[in-house]
Amino acid sequence: MKPFVITIDGPSGAGKGSLALRVAKALGFHILDSGAIYRLAALKALKSGADLQDEQGVLDAIRDLDIRFERGDELTIPYLDGVDVSNDIRSEQTASAASIIAAYPLVRERLLQLQRDFFQPPGLVADGRDMGTTVFPDAKIKIFLHASAEERAKRRYKQLKSMGIEANMADLLREIEERDERDRNRAVSPLVPASDAIIVDSSMMDLDQVFDLVMQHIEDVNAGRAPVID
Numbered sequence: 001m002k003p004f005v006i007t008i009d010g011p012s013g014a015g016k017g018s019l020a021l022r023v024a025k026a027l028g029f030h031i032l033d034s035g036a037i038y039r040l041a042a043l044k045a046l047k048s049g050a051d052l053q054d055e056q057g058v059l060d061a062i063r064d065l066d067i068r069f070e071r072g073d074e075l076t077i078p079y080l081d082g083v084d085v086s087n088d089i090r091s092e093q094t095a096s097a098a099s100i101i102a103a104y105p106l107v108r109e110r111l112l113q114l115q116r117d118f119f120q121p122p123g124l125v126a127d128g129r130d131m132g133t134t135v136f137p138d139a140k141i142k143i144f145l146h147a148s149a150e151e152r153a154k155r156r157y158k159q160l161k162s163m164g165i166e167a168n169m170a171d172l173l174r175e176i177e178e179r180d181e182r183d184r185n186r187a188v189s190p191l192v193p194a195s196d197a198i199i200v201d202s203s204m205m206d207l208d209q210v211f212d213l214v215m216q217h218i219e220d221v222n223a224g225r226a227p228v229i230d
Contacts, residue, residue, distance in 0.1 A: 003121040005138075006218065007131035010145035011180050011191060013152030015202050015210065019145060020127035021076055022211050023218075027125070031069050032118040033076045034128030034135065037111055039089040040067045040080050042097035052097055055104040062107070065114060129183060132194035141221055143200060143214055144193035149176045151203045 006023060008016045017033065024031040041062045045052060050061035070077040078085055088094060101107050115135050118124055126135065132142035147155075153173040160167040183191035193199055198217060202210050 001222065003119070003123045004140035005119055005123065005136045006125045006141045006143070007136050007139045007194070007197075008125065008127040008143045008145055009129055009131050009133070009191070009193070009197070010143075011129075011147075011152070011176075011183065013156055013176060014145045014147045015155075015207060016127045016143075016145045017076065018074070018207055019143075019210055019214065020125045021071060021074075022207070023214060024125040025071055026211075026215060027123060027218075029123040029125050030118060030120060031071055031076055032115060032124060032126040032128075032131075033069055033078065034115055034126060034131060036069070036076070036078045036089055037067070037115060038098040038102045039094050040078055040085070041065060041107065041111060042101050043080060043085060043088055043094050045101060046094065046097055052100045055106055058101050058104060059106050059110060062110065065110075067114075129191045130189035132197050133192065134189045137194070141218055142194045142197035143217075144197040145210070146199060146201050147203045148201075149173060149180065152176055 006027075006029070008020045008023070010016045017035075020031060020033070023029070041058075042052075044065055045058050045061040048061040050057045052058060066081050068079045070079065075086070078089055080088075112135060115126070118126065119136070126139075128135070132139055132144070150173065153169060153176050156172050156176070157167050157169050180191070200210060200213060205213075
């Protein structure tokens with residue numbers, strides 16, 4: 001079988017990262033956590049001392065960007081220049097820097113090609129918000145994983161509490177709804193399902209159920225059967 005790409009797009013908290021990791025492990029495919037790409041680039045720029053207000057300076061700093069992802073037990077592990085930077089990319093400084101450089105057209109162009117370069121044999125599972133629409137529009141299998149804002153807020157609340165972090169459900173719900181609105185209406189690569197994506201609502205399903213459903217779809221597509229998932 002020829003190598004192929006599986007894209008898993010969807011809003012924050014829908015479970016696409018966990019799903020992508022399980023699918024990649026099951027198939028022995030490479031994995032791309034596109035949400036971490038801009039943070040890794042931002043971290044590289046910060047480490048190089050680049051002026052984040054200078055687009056060309058940032059572009060020069062990330063020209064030799066060396067990143068990869070490994071399949072961890074529960075999370076994808078990001079590496080920058082051969083070093084595990086899982087904690088570094090989650091810092092507020094890195095997040096702020098990522099939001100700045102993501103606005104630069106030349107940086108976006110550079111990172112778009114970088115993401116496409118992750119497609120290597122035997123195949124790739126890519127999760128994000130525009131994998132099936134912008135980065136890999138010709139992907140063989142496209143999944144759009146959704147869940148209600150209320151359910152995603154509950155999941156985030158439980159996650160934060162398990163980490164010993166105080167959280168307010170109402171605030172989390174508001175933040176999720178505001179982020180959804182921004183993602184859907186942004187001018188570049190808005191969060192919308194690809195026209196040929198299968199839409200899966202995970203609101204009432206756990207990860208095992210979603211995984212089984214998606215793996216069955218992958219099997220059907222590879223066998224020449226392509227049922228619609230309701």
